[in-house]
Amino acid sequence: MVDLNPKMLEDIPVTSYSDNSTVLIKTGAWKYVQPSYDDKLPACSHQCPAGNDISKALDLLARGEIAAAARLWRAGNPFPASLGRVCPHPCEDQCNRKELGGAIAIHMMERFLGDRSLEPGFLPEPKPATGKKVAVIGGGPAGVAAAYNLALAGHEVEVFDDKPAAGGYLRTGIPDYRLPKDVLDRELALVEKTGVRFSVNTRVGRDVDFDELRARFDAVIVTVGFHGSRPLGVPGEEHEDVYNGVHLLERILAGERPTLPKRMAVVGGGNTAMDVARSLLRIGVEPIVVYRRSRMEMPAIPTEVDEAIAEGIRFELLTAPSRVVIGNGKITALECRKMRLGEPDESGRRRPIPVEGSEFAIPVGGVVTAIGETAELDFLPEETRDGWRIAADDRFATPAEGVFAAGDAAFGEGTVTAAVGEGRRVAMVVDAFLAGQELPAAAPPTQAAWERPVNIDQTVHVEQLNPAYFTAVPRPEISELDPATRRTSFDEVVRGFDEEEAIREARRCMVCGTCNECCNCLFFCPDVAIHKRSGAFGFDIDGDHCKGCGICVEECPRDALSLVEVKS
Amino acid sequence: MRMVIKGNGAVAHAVRLARPQVISAYPITPQTSIIEGIASMVAEGKIDAKFIKVESEHSALAGCIAAESAGARTFTATSAQGLALMHEVIHWAAGARLPIVLANVNRAMAPGWSIWTDQTDSLSQRDTGWMQVYCQSAQEVVDSVIQAYKVSEKVLMPTMVILDAFFLSHTYEDVEVPEPELVDGFLPPLDLPQKMDLEHPAALGNLVFPDRYMEFRRKMDLAHQVALGVWDEVGREWGELTGRPYGLVEQYRMDDAELVLVTAATTASTARVVIDALRDEGVAAGLLRLRVFRPFPSGLIRTILAGRKQVVILDRNCSFGHHGIFHQEIKSALYELSAGRQPEVHGMIVGLGGRDVKPEDIRGMLMGVWEGRITEPVTWWNVLDAESAETGAVAMG
Numbered sequence: 001m002v003d004l005n006p007k008m009l010e011d012i013p014v015t016s017y018s019d020n021s022t023v024l025i026k027t028g029a030w031k032y033v034q035p036s037y038d039d040k041l042p043a044c045s046h047q048c049p050a051g052n053d054i055s056k057a058l059d060l061l062a063r064g065e066i067a068a069a070a071r072l073w074r075a076g077n078p079f080p081a082s083l084g085r086v087c088p089h090p091c092e093d094q095c096n097r098k099e100l101g102g103a104i105a106i107h108m109m110e111r112f113l114g115d116r117s118l119e120p121g122f123l124p125e126p127k128p129a130t131g132k133k134v135a136v137i138g139g140g141p142a143g144v145a146a147a148y149n150l151a152l153a154g155h156e157v158e159v160f161d162d163k164p165a166a167g168g169y170l171r172t173g174i175p176d177y178r179l180p181k182d183v184l185d186r187e188l189a190l191v192e193k194t195g196v197r198f199s200v201n202t203r204v205g206r207d208v209d210f211d212e213l214r215a216r217f218d219a220v221i222v223t224v225g226f227h228g229s230r231p232l233g234v235p236g237e238e239h240e241d242v243y244n245g246v247h248l249l250e251r252i253l254a255g256e257r258p259t260l261p262k263r264m265a266v267v268g269g270g271n272t273a274m275d276v277a278r279s280l281l282r283i284g285v286e287p288i289v290v291y292r293r294s295r296m297e298m299p300a301i302p303t304e305v306d307e308a309i310a311e312g313i314r315f316e317l318l319t320a321p322s323r324v325v326i327g328n329g330k331i332t333a334l335e336c337r338k339m340r341l342g343e344p345d346e347s348g349r350r351r352p353i354p355v356e357g358s359e360f361a362i363p364v365g366g367v368v369t370a371i372g373e374t375a376e377l378d379f380l381p382e383e384t385r386d387g388w389r390i391a392a393d394d395r396f397a398t399p400a401e402g403v404f405a406a407g408d409a410a411f412g413e414g415t416v417t418a419a420v421g422e423g424r425r426v427a428m429v430v431d432a433f434l435a436g437q438e439l440p441a442a443a444p445p446t447q448a449a450w451e452r453p454v455n456i457d458q459t460v461h462v463e464q465l466n467p468a469y470f471t472a473v474p475r476p477e478i479s480e481l482d483p484a485t486r487r488t489s490f491d492e493v494v495r496g497f498d499e500e501e502a503i504r505e506a507r508r509c510m511v512c513g514t515c516n517e518c519c520n521c522l523f524f525c526p527d528v529a530i531h532k533r534s535g536a537f538g539f540d541i542d543g544d545h546c547k548g549c550g551i552c553v554e555e556c557p558r559d560a561l562s563l564v565e566v567k568s
Numbered sequence: 569m570r571m572v573i574k575g576n577g578a579v580a581h582a583v584r585l586a587r588p589q590v591i592s593a594y595p596i597t598p599q600t601s602i603i604e605g606i607a608s609m610v611a612e613g614k615i616d617a618k619f620i621k622v623e624s625e626h627s628a629l630a631g632c633i634a635a636e637s638a639g640a641r642t643f644t645a646t647s648a649q650g651l652a653l654m655h656e657v658i659h660w661a662a663g664a665r666l667p668i669v670l671a672n673v674n675r676a677m678a679p680g681w682s683i684w685t686d687q688t689d690s691l692s693q694r695d696t697g698w699m700q701v702y703c704q705s706a707q708e709v710v711d712s713v714i715q716a717y718k719v720s721e722k723v724l725m726p727t728m729v730i731l732d733a734f735f736l737s738h739t740y741e742d743v744e745v746p747e748p749e750l751v752d753g754f755l756p757p758l759d760l761p762q763k764m765d766l767e768h769p770a771a772l773g774n775l776v777f778p779d780r781y782m783e784f785r786r787k788m789d790l791a792h793q794v795a796l797g798v799w800d801e802v803g804r805e806w807g808e809l810t811g812r813p814y815g816l817v818e819q820y821r822m823d824d825a826e827l828v829l830v831t832a833a834t835t836a837s838t839a840r841v842v843i844d845a846l847r848d849e850g851v852a853a854g855l856l857r858l859r860v861f862r863p864f865p866s867g868l869i870r871t872i873l874a875g876r877k878q879v880v881i882l883d884r885n886c887s888f889g890h891h892g893i894f895h896q897e898i899k900s901a902l903y904e905l906s907a908g909r910q911p912e913v914h915g916m917i918v919g920l921g922g923r924d925v926k927p928e929d930i931r932g933m934l935m936g937v938w939e940g941r942i943t944e945p946v947t948w949w950n951v952l953d954a955e956s957a958e959t960g961a962v963a964m965g
Contacts, residue, residue: 009787013762014665014787015663015762016784018775019768
């Protein structure tokens with residue numbers, strides 16, 4: 001103890017110290033800025049069309065809290081197991097780990113968490129029933145995502161689909177070697193558990209009238225997608241061995257093994273072309289991909305192209321069909337012209353220009369067209385159509401009261417992931433509509449639906465991270481069936497992560513923009529003004545003693561704190 | 569064990585023998601090889617210490633302050649701008665009574681940018697409460713670093729051990745490096761009377777009101793007074809153990825000297841050659857080398873210089889607007905002498921920014937004073953002036 005009444009110099013300690021508390025000294029009065037816990041969007045989630053809360057889920061996974069992570073991922077996304085397999089994962093292109101050992105294998109994390117949550121126990125608790133009814137036309141990813149979220153919001157939802165089973169393009173357009181159908185079936189079964197009713201084999205406009213749906217339901221969401229196919233526009237394409245790629249793929253995926261010519265040209269460079277070519281290969285046909293631009297302009301997911309090349313599929317690039325050559329009633333060849341690339345067109349890709357006199361024949365017995373799809377919208381009233389698209393605005397609303405739209409037929413984004421995101425967003429809009437609220441000027445971003453508060457106006461890029469805390473750790477190898485084996489089977493090509501691999505990879509995640517209770521703020525606070533909440537996530541800042549020095553903000557490895565001005 | 573090492577290597581070996589627990593340092597020419605040597609020794613397990621790499625000298629000393637407050641023996645080293653950057657916490661270390669040992673390689677302050685020797689950096693820290701020892705050889709560096717820990721830990725004041733840039737820091741010498749057992753017997757482990765204690769939380773360096781502040785400062789000054797005796801005693805004890813005794817100052821051919829040269833650090837070695845030559849020529853010249861500058865041995869210096877005819881003081885520094893700092897200090901020590909015992913005192917400002925101080929320079933100063941050709945109280949030695957140069961300005965290299 002300090003002697004408070006020293007009589008001699010010896011009674012005074014060698015240097016000043018105080019065993020009294022300094023809590024009395026309210027250093028907080030000095031501040032003109034103060035720190036605030038401020039989760040921001042990590043670059044990955046910013047890029048995620050489906051709106052997955054990647055950083056939070058990976059943090060949970062890194063701690064071994066697999067169930068909590070899986071539950072979070074499935075909270076607004078009914079298809080993590082499917083998307084983990086088919087999404088082109090733009091998140092990984094933006095991952096801040098890119099230069100620090102390689103992007104986190106986020107799609108593998110999604111697949112792992114999706115596979116770990118295929119039981120009803122992982123579904124969110126639905127809100128109390130509202131008594132409102134919603135019809136969803138089209139059981140593809142957009143429609144199911146909308147239905148799932150609206151059912152969880154307490155509404156009664158019925159999905160109408162003209163196919164024998166829901167799933168849309170996930171079922172009819174994606175081969176089993178990418179997405180085994182039992183995974184899709186189990187995810188759809190979970191959606192059914194939330195109360196969504198699926199009316200399959202029901203085509204609106206044929207089996208049920210659109211106006212009748214509008215009368216029976218409080219809101220209608222149109223999510224019919226693209227299922228028609230564009231014509232090639234060359235002589236000879238009416239021959240019976242010229243197939244529509246979407247329809248042919250649908251038949252093969254449904255288990256049909258039609259009798260086909262031994263060698264077929266697959267015209268197109270998108271995902272449908274890749275899926276058709278790789279599926280033909282697996283049923284014993286030799287496909288030749290014919291694409292009018294170069295590899296760089298191909299709209300297909302690059303890894304799908306890589307895998308097709310690895311499987312030995314031949315590509316004729318900078319080549320466009322000019323005529324289907326028929327002899328004795330049979331196709332003998334596809335006559336093509338070589339192309340060269342000119343100036344970029346409105347899509348930003350370089351325009352193909354035919355090279356005069358470059359005609360040559362590719363000997364084939366059949367042709368498959370996969371050059372783009374269109375929607376079939378005849379059932380919709382005129383006012384809700386805009387050419388070959390649904391006339392939907394930024395709020396996902398059509399000019400018809402109570403009719404909303406999402407997915408490819410509305411916005412043409414062209415990926416399952418974007419469709420799921422649009423489904424989540426239209427659900428928020430319709431939920432507000434059903435509650436009688438005024439609609440926002442634009443549908444809120446998917447992240448607005450997250451349970452945890454996050455500052456969606458700010459994205460954390462690598463520049464916002466504190467480099468002192470991160471070192472390069474290499475990305476793991478992702479193992480695939482070897483090309484020779486997979487050419488002859490529809491077995492899944494990519495092997496998923498086991499628990500140990502998934503947790504190890506999650507630990508590589510820098511959890512950008514997201515507080516993970518690393519406690520650096522608490523350790524560095526010179527005023528002992530940061531306190532860990534007991535029994536709850538996060539920290540409290542003691543405003544009486546925080547003097548606004550900003551060290552906690554500076555030392556936060558992941559930019560999950562911000563300094564804000566104190567208004568006097 | 570005899571080794572051929574540089575002054576900087578001598579520091580590193582002495583630090584190894586003193587067994588510090590925390591070393592916190594930032595590199596700066598010409599100090600760098602000190603901490604490189606220590607870092608290697610820590611990496612090789614020759615020193616069982618935590619080596620903290622920091623981003624600045626301020627943090628380097630702050631790291632030592634924190635560790636020493638918790639009761640750990642610490643070390644840091646720096647030079648010139650680095651020492652200046654430490655200044656705020658230099659005061660703190662002394663006021664907190666932490667017996668930290670710091671090696672400072674004397675280097676001129678910028679601008680103009682210079683890496684060569686000059687005493688202005690360490691003398692600018694004169695009034696902070698740190699003890700200062702100026703060394704003349706690598707052997708003295710080894711011996712002084714070890715002694716510095718012992719004295720500092722006895723009186724609870726930090727010490728700067730100071731060596732000239734390059735002339736000492738980078739010059740190889742034959743050095744006797746003591747065995748660890750010898751040093752362990754001489755220097756017991758640190759046991760601070762007041763340190764951080766998890767069982768008894770306290771705020772260190774807290775607010776002190778005017779009714780108490782002076783008492784803490786009085787204690788610092790008393791500690792320096794005690795330290796004069798401790799340096800003397802520890803220097804003697806070291807001599808008994810190693811055969812190399814040290815005092816607060818060193819006297820050379822001083823018994824009957826009438827003309828006395830006062831200097832510090834490596835210039836003293838050069839000066840000895842000149843003193844010997846002058847003695848051969850019949851001039852009663854002697855050398856007084858300053859070693860411990862803080863605490864300042866006023867009484868001892870007064871006694872030594874009383875009754876001498878002439879005193880020439882070399883300053884490798886200048887307090888602008890007054891004169892050399894050693895000159896001021898010695899004059900103030902002589903003030904109490906009676907008029908008849910006061911020597912005639914001349915200050916020489918020499919060798920700034922590493923300029924050579926050659927035997928002929930020292931001879932010129934001493935004989936100039938002895939023969940009455942130099943009469944001014946202060947001379948800037950061998951510097952361009954209005955008469956010796958066309959412009960009067962010092963040319964840039």
